[in-house]
Amino acid sequence: MSNTGKAFANGKAFIPFITCGDPDLATTAAAVRAAAANGADLIELGIPFSDPTAEGPVIQGANLRALTNGVKTKHIFAFVREIRKEIDIPLVFMTYANVVFSYGAEAFLSACRETGVDGLILPDLPYEEKGEFLPLCHQYGVDLISLIAPTSEHRIAMIAREAEGFLYIVSSLGVTGMRNEITTDLAAIVRAVRQNTDIPCAIGFGISTPEQARKMADIADGAIVGSAIIKLLEKHGKNAPAYIGEFVKNMKDALR
């Protein structure tokens, strides 16, 4: 089992997303500690990008705040190197292809291994383009996480067969952000995945309440929450980590 897969060894997984540097890296560190201490099974760390085309307004705002405050990729690697001394759960980067490409894919992935980043999620790198980074991901032992969308249909088998770490199931059409209702037939998608792979499935996009998380966990192996956590950062700024800890605890309790 790859390191990211370990997130699913402890019952249904709860996966929070935090944008690095929103509002600063000290707050991100405190938020990561609070999430880990309250039952997060894996943490998705966002490296901010100027033009995050898969994000709704909430996470766009986090990206903008972090960049305005001057956070750079090299600062984020330094931050991960430090936080890794205290945190054992898998850490996965979520960013855009140009951030990796611009840093130099090999330099980026070797820094992932050196600092202890276990996986990489790039929403603008579909199956057809994964050759861009996959050989280097393998070389440095970083899982390149694949996404499956409500529109994937006959592509599910192809994506699932080659997936590694876990599969990120996108719950709904559109961009990230909280939704009152998720109407996609996710059970059918997970069934199609299961026919092709044994790796775990986590559902993300639009999940913000314990009830929604429980529903998703009934269908899949875990739930990913981004915008609801970023909202806490937007509202409480440097004081957000305590609220994030409480939120993570409620979500994880709902999955137990």
Next chain:
Amino acid sequence: MSKGRFGVHGGQYIPETLMNAVIELEEAYEHYKNDPAFNRELAALFQEYAGRPSRLYYAAKMTKDLGGGKIYLKREDLNHTGAHKINNVLGQALLAKKMGKIRLIAETGAGQHGVATATAAALMDMECVVFMGEEDTKRQALNVYRMRLLGAEVIPVKTGTATLKDAVSQAMREWTSRISDTHYCLGSVMGPHPFPTIVRDFQSVISKEIKEQILAEEGRLPDVILACVGGGSNAIGSFYHFLQDKQTRLIGCEAAGRGVDTWETAATIATGRLGIFHGMKSYFCQDADGQIAPVYSISAGLDYPGIGPEHAYLHDIGRAEYVPVTDEEAVQAFEYLARTEGIIPAIESAHALAHAMKIAPAMPPEQIIVITLSGRGDKDCAAIARYRGEDIHE
């Protein structure tokens, strides 16, 4: 290497949610591009509705005044809706209609592509939503009104620099939320495959006509063809049928804004580097961390931090040249053409004119220069007046 490559450039760097949509589009296009009925229908729209072929006008006064090569203007500004954008839009709208789509969404910078899309939607009874940077809705207020008049909804985009790149990002986001009945009518030779190829093919009518017209008029091919480049659709349309004619120089004119040695520029080839953005690998204006730069040009239509992948490739292999032209040079050319030929060009097209004015005097009189006037300049008059210090508002 994945599909839709021009050398290392191009590809399909988009969310999984959109993959089946671009595959469906590619399949439909591969079918209809060879379908005689589709091509007859499109040819009729070009001729009867858009007013093609557009004129290749011999600019005698400009030629005489500059005292060098013989200058022809390819008059895309005379097309219905006032720019080359209609060529691509009629093609894509017809294709979308055949695919059973009932709704067109589009991004727009100067507003010309938005107006063209709103026009085609009105003609073909389709719904239309146009995303436009809030900054551009102010610079091009008249075009916003035109789109609304044509029945389109215009959504001002407030994120980022509130210009063309943000309008593209927002249109992509909108497409991921509503795909089944909606076609994203992308306005330039950019974005994920198959858009760079589809848009190029629909715009290649420009170079097809230039070739026929110049051979009929002069009995030989032009020595130089110039066009402005933002994403690069009128330029690739002007170059395409000359790519194999190595004796014809192809020059794309980028918007240098306040100069390529300043941050206020949109000249991608001059100041950008290889990257991945908006669905494609190409050259982009960006910082050391790969954050896309907040570019600037007086021209809303060229105010884009990237360039189409085929242009990036033509640059790599040296088949086309790309030169930067500043705001001031473009404005001077804008004023020059108005006074010399009685033609008010789009400020975008004025970038190509400005470079032609630099090279024409040094060319012998038997040489031929073709400049594509991609659009007309009515939309720009108020902004240029303000640039010159006159307080005019639309």
